[in-house]
Amino acid sequence: MFRTVYCSFLWHAAVAGSQEFxxxxxxxxxxxxxxxxxxxxxxxxLWTANATGLSIKASRSTRRLNPGRSSELGSPKTRRPYEELSLPESLHVEEKTVIALHAGHDGSIAIGKGGRIQCxxxxxxxxxxxxxxxxxxHFHVDWHRAVETVSEHCECEQGPCPTSFDYGIMVNFGGDVPVQRAQLPRIVERFFHVREWRNVNHHEAHALMGYFASPFRSAFVLSYDGGxxxxxxxxxxxxxxxLHRIGRKPLNLGVGYYKLASFLQEVNGYPDMQKMLCEAIAERDSDGDWVEFDMFFSVATFVTFAGKLMGYSGLAEPSEDIGRWVREYFHRWAFGSDSVPRAFLSKVCxxxxxxxxxxxxxxxxxERIVQPIVQDYLRELQSKSISVEGIVLTGGCALNVVANQLVRDxxxxxxxxxxxxTKPRDVYVPPAPNDSGLTVGAIWAVAPPMGPRQPLQYLGFRLWDLDKLLKEAEARGARSLSQLGGVDYLAELLAGGPAxxxxxxxxxxxxxxxxxxxxEFGPRALGHRSLLAVPDSQDMRDRMNRLKFRQWYRPVAPMIAEEALEEVFGFKYNSAYMEFAPKVRDEVRERFPAIAHFDGTARHQSVxxxxxxxxxALLLAVGKLTGLAALINTSFNSKGKPIVNTVEASLEMLDQLExxxxxxxxxxxxxxxxxxQKVKSTESKHSIISGKRCFACGTAIAIS
Structure with missing residues (x-):
């Protein structure tokens, strides 16, 4: 009886809902x-400007809903059947397949399927x-091998990777592209069929990658780098x-930052060069306040200076007197002048x-240049009644974690x-703001992500020689971590316990x-190719830098469980890709001195x-033993090499590095x-050419 009445009630409710509908x-x-x-x-x-007419119609509609006339509502002549699901054609999104390539420094290849990045x-x-x-x-040989590697080793979600692509996208492909690079689409088509090719601009690719990877529904996006x-x-x-381009400035902060860094001997690594530099400057004493002077390095050397300078800058306090010259130097770049302030060079000497x-x-x-510019853009948007949920910083200069933190705070x-x-909610920096991330933005230029936000930090490849692992484990007596106790055993090792x-x-x-x-995808090691240690002594930081053959002043970044962020910083600063550098609390620095840089900041990875x-799980296990769920985390690579990706190189470093x-x-x-084993020498010989003069370009010291 009850069940009959209940079902009858549901039927009447459904009819009423249909009528009301x-x-x-x-x-x-x-x-x-x-x-x-x-x-x-x-x-x-229809839209109407007749407010009176709309009011009369609404009033009549209300009377029709009078319960006394409700018999009209369920009439078979007027009631339409329910449609539980009906998708319009515009929502039938075809799953586009895309391959994208960037052939400049930090070159990369990416594959996308349905807006999701596969590798x-x-x-x-x-x-x-x-x-x-x-x-x-070596261009054709190298790129042939690279495309072949993608075709054989890329891992794709839900089945095999595409062998045919709707779009092939090139980044920054045009203008002064060398003859060799112009052949790149043909190299790709040796392995894949590509229906259409197109080009994407450099900063558009940076901005697309940063914006669509961010958690924001609206954002101000700044892309800035060396060009x-x-x-x-x-x-x-x-x-x-x-995404709309709304502004452009001729501020080349990227190259300007590199160039000034190149004069500092603890950054460039050539202590003998200072004497030659200062002698050359003395010969140019009649040039006035600005001197045309260059230090020429190979690109591979030059691009390392920015990261070194950022760490090196934490050793002293800035000078207001020199600051105005440096500020003017950056602004003069905008008008085509790269002369160096004599006051700066004198300080070098x-x-x-x-x-x-x-x-x-x-x-x-x-920082003093970047932060006000971002602020001015936000104010301009507000003056036009445009608010944004977040700020996205991308391009190579967005690797400057100290500037990122200033904007965030x-x-x-x-x-x-x-x-x-009146303020955006937060700042987002993608895992690869440098040029290695361009291909992801290029894919999203034609097939933006439509579904859930995709984590991007582990889109790289598995070990190239993974098939050698079992044989090496047997030969060397390696032990299975899971059989030893998993992360709990590893935590005991790291914490210096009985193990x-x-x-x-x-x-x-x-x-x-x-x-x-x-x-990992991007320049940071995030726990898949990492060197780990407990940060409870200065000695551990020194050992880590010695192991990596790095300058003593380089910071060693920590990874911190999200549960411990507030304990470390006094605030829950999330930073999944090591993109910020907040101040560490004094009491934490006292207990764990290797967790922070000399200036008291930490470029941390929150996990x-x-x-x-x-x-x-490893961090929480470590925290139970040490009192803090944190570890030093720096990239696992040998001197001058990128992050490791072979069993062979990993074990070679274990055999050699003290x-x-x-x-x-x-x-x-x-x-x-x-x-x-004795470490093989990796030193390369460099020639220093001093006093190369030409009146058009000034004095130069070239390093080859």
């Missing part, structure tokens, strides 16, 4: 509400040549699935301490105690390399369970040999 979709006063039609701005239906091959990882640029005489075919400093506005002040000043002026509501609708001390080691705690899964479950104690490759834990 008819009247509330009365097209005399409402837009049509049939299933399958768009809603909102694009909904069909990204950074050529430096394949050829073990950092910032890889194919040489003219592309469409400028050097470009602003965009993203709203929904649309004063020695190391003055050069450290110069480094701090360069960084401070970089001063121009967003992130730290506001009350909601501030470590039982081996009577030389050091209190070990350094362990972790090589697992697909490689949640959603970001990387295995790394997150401070490396273990390597975990997938589930196999390899222990270092009792006696290390």
């Amino acid at each position: 008819e009247k509330f979709c009365d097209t005399e006063i409402y837009p049509p509400c049939d299933v399958g039609l768009p809603v909102g701005r694009d909904s069909p239906g 990204v091959l950074e050529l430096e990882r394949l050829f073990e040549n950092r910032y890889f640029i194919p040489k003219v005489d 592309g075919n469409d400028g050097v400093f470009t602003a965009f506005l993203g709203r929904g699935f649309e 004063e020695g190391i301490e003055s050069q450290r002040v110069l480094a701090a000043t360069i960084q401070a002026e970089f 001063t121009l967003t509501e992130l730290r506001s105690t009350q909601p501030d609708l 470590w001390t039982g081996n009577k080691p030389k050091h209190k705690k070990p350094i362990i390399a972790v090589v697992r899964g697909r490689q 949640s369970r959603e970001d990387e479950p295995w790394v997150h 401070d490396l104690d273990y390597v975990l490759i997938e589930d196999w834990l390899f222990r270092a040999p009792a006696v290390k």
Whole structure:
């Protein structure tokens, strides 16, 4: 009885709902509400300027809903059947397949399917040549191998990877493209069929990648670097699935930053050069306040200076007196002058301490230029009643984590105690803001992501020689980590527990390399190709830099479980890709001195369970033993090489590098040999040419 009544009630409710549906979709006063039609701005239906007429129609509609006349509502003549699902043709999105290529420095190939990125091959990882640029005489061979590698090793979601593509996209492909690079589409078509080819501008690709990877529905996007075919400093506005270029400035902060860094001997690595530089400047004492002077380095050397300078700048305080010259230097670049202030060069000649002040000043002026420009753009948008949910920073200059942090702290509501609708919510920097990320933006130029936001940090390739792993594990007596206890055992090792001390080691705690899964996409190691250690001593930072043959002042970045972020910084600063550098609390620095740089900041990777479950579990296990769920995390690579991607190279470093104690490759834990092998020399000979003069270009010191 109850069940009959209940079912009868549901039937009547359904009929009532159908009747109500008819009247509330009365097209005399409402837009049509049939299933399958768009809603909102694009909904069909008449607009009217006759307010009186609309009121009369609405009034009549209300009377028709009178219960006394409800018998009319369910009439078979007027009631339409329900449609539970009806998708209009415009929503039937065809799953586009795209291959994109960038052939400049930091070259890459990416594959996309239905707006989702399947893999990204950074050529430096394949050829073990950092910032890889194919040489003219090897161009065809190198790119043939690269495309072949993608065709054989790319891993795609839900089945095999495409062998035919709707679109082939080239980034910055035109104008002064060399003859060799012009053949690139033909090389691709040796392996894949491509229906159509097109080109994408450099900064558009940066901006598309940054915006569509961000969590924002609207954003101000700044793309800035050393230069592309469409400028050097470009602003965009993203709203929904649309991106518009809204501004451009001739500020080449990228090359200017590099060039000033090249004069500092602890950055460029050539201490003997200072004497020649200062002698050359003395000969040019009649040139006035600005001197035409260049330091010429190979591209592969030159592009390393920015990261070094950023770390070096934390050793001293900036100078206001020199600051105005540096600021003017950056602005003069906009008008085609790259002359260097004599005041700056004179400081270079004063020695190391003055050069450290110069480094701090360069960084401070970089920030002083960028932050107000972003602020001015946001104010201009507000003056036009345009608000944005977030700020996106991309391009090579967005690797400047100190400047990113300044923008985040001063121009967003992130730290506001009350909601501030006049400010964007937060700042987003993609995992590959440098040129290796261009191919992802190129794919999204023709097939933007329509579904859930895709994590991008682990889109690289698995170990090239993974098939050798089992044989090496057996030959070397490696042990299965999962059988030893998984992350709990690894945490005990890292924390210097019984698993470590039982081996009577030389050091209190070990350094362990972790090589697992697909490689990171972008320049940062994020737990898949990382060197890990507990940051509880200055000695550990020194060991890590020594292991990597790096300058003593280079920062070692931590990875921190999201549960410990507030303890470390006093605020939950999420930073999944090491894109910011907040200040570490003093009490944490005292307990864990290697967690922060000399200036008290940390370029950290925040890790949640959603970001990387295995790394997150390891950090929590470490935290139970050390009191802080954090580890030093720096990239696992040998001197001058990109991040490792072979079993062979991983074990070679274990055999040779004095401070490396273990390597975990997938589930196999390899222990270092009792006696290390002698490290093979990787030093290359450099010729220094001094006093190369021409009156048009001034004095130059060239490094080849």
